[in-house]
Amino acid sequence: MLDRDGVSRRFADCESPWLRSFSLEGLKVLVVCRGPVRLEAFQVFDEIGVREYGMLLSEKDSVVYPRCLAPELRSFRFPQNVHRVTDYTGAGQEQKKKSIREIVAIARDFGYTHVFAGYGFMAEDADLVSAIERAGVGFMGPSSHVLRRAGAKDEAKKLARSLGNAVIPGIDDVSARALLARLSDRKGLEKTAREHGLAFSFHSSESLEANAEALLQAGFAKGVELVSIAELQKQAELVCAGIWRDYPTHRIRFKHIGGGGGKGQRVVSKPDQIAAAVMDVCAESKVIEAGSNRNFLIELNIERTRHNEIQLIGNGEWCLSLGGRDCSVQMHEQKLVEVSLTKELLDAEIERATGKAREVLIGDRDYLARMEAESEKFGEATGLDSVSTFECIVDGFDFFFMEMNTRIQVEHAVTELVYRLRFTNPDDASEQFSVERLIEAMALLAAHGKRVPKPERVRRHLSSIEVRVNATNRALQPHAGGLIRSWSPPLAGELRFDQGIGIRNPDTNSFVYYNVAGAYDSNIALVLTHGESRRENYERMAEVMRRMELRGDDLQTNADVHYGLIQWLLGRGVMAEPNTRFMTSYLGAVGRLAQVAGDLDLELAFQQGLRATPDAEARAALEAKETLLLRPLARLFANPHLLGGFLGRYDGELWKTDGAKARFAANPVQLLERLYHFLDLEPRADKPPAEQIWEHDAAILDAARAFYATVEARTGARDFDALAKLFAGKPVPALAGGDDALWGACVAAHKGFQLGLELLLLVPRVGARSGFLDLRVDDDLSIAFPEPFADETRAAELARALAPPPPAAFDEIVTPMGGTFYSREAPHLPPLVEEGQHFDAGQPLFVIEVMKMFNKVAAPHPGTVIKNLMAGRDGAIVKKGERVFSIEPDERREVESDEAVARRRREATLALLA
């Protein structure tokens, strides 16, 4: 905590009896989670002076993977408090019960006063929390009664409705409603049951709807048709009419209960579409046949969904909201980026904004205020006595309550950077202290609960952002098994939660190689920065990601995805409001960029440039610039995420495009300089020479920079056209005095420095050709994706160019990723395919488990399995590209010859140069 003067202190060391009464020295905390929050908790506990703490060490932390020992152990202060468990959670109910018994026993037997579960699965488990409470141990987190009220989704929604909170309007029982429309009451239900001979008895303790539902289930079981499609259509029309009364401009979504992957879904915007849509949903879900379960959900279609959440803290009597976080940048339902959303930030950004954007931000500030107010009410109603998160989806300025996460969130530090908590002695206003870490606040609440006065939130920084560094490839698919060999230490202003991977060997000070086995999930670290404006905040994050050096073997992370995206936002608009589908479309666009850039032959382009030189002198001068130009371009084109970031950042500033044409909007020397900087290739003493601009290239670039700086200072000429005019004209006395030779040298320098730079226009040309430059932030801050990127299916298809499958001969099937191999979906099931069996394109052939995700690998083309090369190796750890089956393909495909590839690339390159 910080005292009145902002000095970091411990309660126990304070003179004031009031402050001292909040001492945390009596605490002995058992930490029962892993991930970045584990080490963070230890650090907070060290800071606030809890007496002792302990940790659980699971098998996956210690004996399942080599080089994957819990890194926290290297600096753990209480080795006697390391407790071994099989796992943190069990696979099934029995396992879970066993885990809970183990944890409770450890907590009790070793005299722990509290259990801390971070954001692990256990944190929201009412069974665990109750068991801990029953054992007389404190739970550092919301109590079980809070969990029961707020944790169960239907209960929470009921409570939210009763409090007048907005939830997504819609119904999930159209079939039951249709049935009751005809049968109306108990008698009707019982009569129908008798007529059809269905086992049904009316339970008067249940609602009429629930009884109707039970009868329907009995009907489905015997294949008896109780509700016709016509009745469903009619009922749907009634329900839709009701929704449209409140939301006249929205569309409505029908979703079959058994649907998935977009199948069995229709969206309607007008009443006359309803009947056909219901029919389509039933047909697509294959429930046309009489007696099938045709029930579907009817709900408001949220067009531009954003994901916002409010951080809450309370002690059961008071509840305080700590502003919001926008978590809309997600992929596969996993959050990737979280940014702070506070009144103070919006106030400041509204000042800066104009036009439509200003209106939008004002609307945002308004709904944020409402969302915060509702969340506080909800928190109070649940008796929240620790921290929780109130999660909403946002559509324009409307928000709908989704659920409350009754635990600390992964992204809690986003909030910590924007608000601190100030507590004041109710009996003596001169006594105050502040808390900046939510884990500390949780400890305080766990230890002193009702005695903790309601704090005020005090602005810390205006803006903060968190990016999640995950073990994924460039298409954001999980990639396990890489080995981290080094990781540059955090920069000043960078907050990095890395689970302790960066803790060096205390004896030798060497970086300890770490195997990203992905035992629990793909997250490696959380990286945060802050700023006094959104732009400054993002600039810092861009700098952090630019300088982050993560090296290793077979290591793939999403760090470049983050770097490219943040640069793109810095160029296109930091207040942009991506929705939850943004990332799919963005990846598609970057995928398209990868395809176009992949066809570019830089060597050929440079040779073309040499050929175009007028004489030997020009040729020699251009040759001297070969690495200066080609090296950064090659790096940029080889990494589509970096290319996308650079395009987004500097489009319009350094060049302008018109259709496929591009021209410089600034001196191209500046573009080259920015490119070197962007790629982190500028000279720096702590980097190996291979990762900096080569010395001879730096000499030319430095000379050019200095030359043009002098020219600008003396003549004012700065941009491309002005400079061209200047040096094409008569000698300029401001530069050369009356010295003709010096003027001649200046002209020669300009020609020399500019020579060959038109090659840099390939960057915007590739951007234009791929359509990537059409991605923009609109005036209303939404992000416009042109086709084909707007279409999720096509975008996903394009994104595959970011992680092309490993080279495989046509007559074998190889693993597309590393992970654990299984030939079958579950132990008791037969293998997906067997030797001699024929398979179709798209048919699942085997399963690779990566980070808890069971990826079914589909056949790329039809064929027959000749030999199973992985026989008897279920459960084996495999690498990407390992052979699984040798096969006989149905058709022999023409493989593009090297010559054909060369020809294609040549044509594409020449077209881009034209």
Add this chain to the structure above:
Amino acid sequence: MASKSVAYLLENPLAESVPVKASTSLHPSAAVYEESIERGLELLERPKRGGGPARVRVQHAKNRMTVFERLKVLSEREPNLLWQNWGKALDGASIVTGVLSIGDRDVAVYGHDFTLRAGSMDATNGAKLARLIYMAAERGIPLIGMNDSAGAFVPAGVGGLDGYSEAFTALRRISGVVPSISLMFGYNAGGGAYLPRQGSFMIQCADTFIGLTGPGVVKAALGEDVTADALGGPGVHGLNGVCDLTTPDEVGSLRTALRLLSYLPDNSKVSPPFRPTSDPIDRFTLEEDILFRKTFDSPAGMSAPLDITLFLQQIVDHGEYFELQPARARNLITAFGRIGGHVVGFIANNSAVASGQIDVDAARKGTRFIRFCNLYNVPMIFLEDVSGFTPGTEQETRGIILEGRRLLDAIIDIRTPSMTLIIRNAFGGAYAAYNSHFTGADAVFAMPMARISVMDAGGGAQFVFKDELRAIEAEYQKTAKSGSEAEARRVRDAGLKALRERYERELMNPNEALSLGSVSRIVMPGTSRRVLGEHLAFLMRTYTPSPMSGPQRESE
């Protein structure tokens, strides 16, 4: 600024600074003195220019650093370069030699300057290299070589070949005196490949080539069409054992060399660097126990494969170990690590790969590693879990007897402290050969589940229970004749199974070995680190590091 009449200039004509003059003395001095000062400066500069800007650019265009840039990755300190103007052209003769401060150690380094005559070996630079190599041995400092050489300089004729001979000889002469690490950059053919392999360890990065001859010669001589990478890239040499480690790029190789160096002593008279540890030597490592339970509590039971590195990481300081030749023959793991601060060479059977049996490749890998440790005062710990040498036509054809024998020889020759911990299997010849008490181990320990035995249960029972077997067979014949064949077979099979189990129980355990003193004591799971660490500390206290001496043996 010069007012040359050029159409393209890559310098700033408006720059104000004038190059600083070498001599800024206030006193006017004789022209001849000025000239000598200028010449002196030029001589100092000349080797640093290498082959000139155009050649440097070519090197960079291949994404390769120059030798001077590579030196910067090894140490932030300036190298102390020796014999800078060697060679008729006074340019250093395309090889850079010197002493580099790395941490608190002096290290001899050399590097070919590829920008100068493609780093080739000519009549004089072989001698320069040899001089550095001998100096390293004389001063007792390790050697790092950064190889990037096209081979012999053809115009130098026989002189180039002689240069190689001189360098070969020097490197062989210091083998066993100071350790060396050869880094392979660029394209190394012929002598350029042989020379560095005489060093202790070789590290190759991607986009490099090592081979007797390049793909061109291969095509001409054999008609074989092959890329340089498929002929001699790291994918090839990481698997055949020519290279000990492979990396993705030059920086990776240089940093890996530094990591490897941290486990190597300066020379054969001293021990490797000792680093006091904050990891308690007596910590009870429950993970060992969990690992074994997890492994053996599986359908395969006591025959379940065990990835030995999972055990290794439990017993070394802070879980850190450094594996050599990690891409090949992983049925035998060779790795450096520390216990209680002492560097240890681990030789561990890994039943997770090819059942952990010792085949030709594993034997070669182990032999080389043991001989290195033995020469350089590195104590060794053998983690034993092996059922034997790999039998069969392929192995016999490849000469498993020779290679297995070499491994045994290397073990017998060990003179540094060495211990063996028998974890599970220790059968027959493999037990006898694998650093047992009578091949010279200072201490042999066994875990309670150790199965020290002449052979496995199937074969063993045949020999030990001859009478019982005969009785079972007789019973079978009798019952079969008198009626139920099926019943007879069932009884016989049950009997045989019981015998095998009896063999396992009575003879596949550490008891006999303990009674004979072949095994010093039982080590309970969870206490391996303590037992090994404490005994190692005792052995190291009573060991005086010194160069190997005694008669040369015939093999290797």
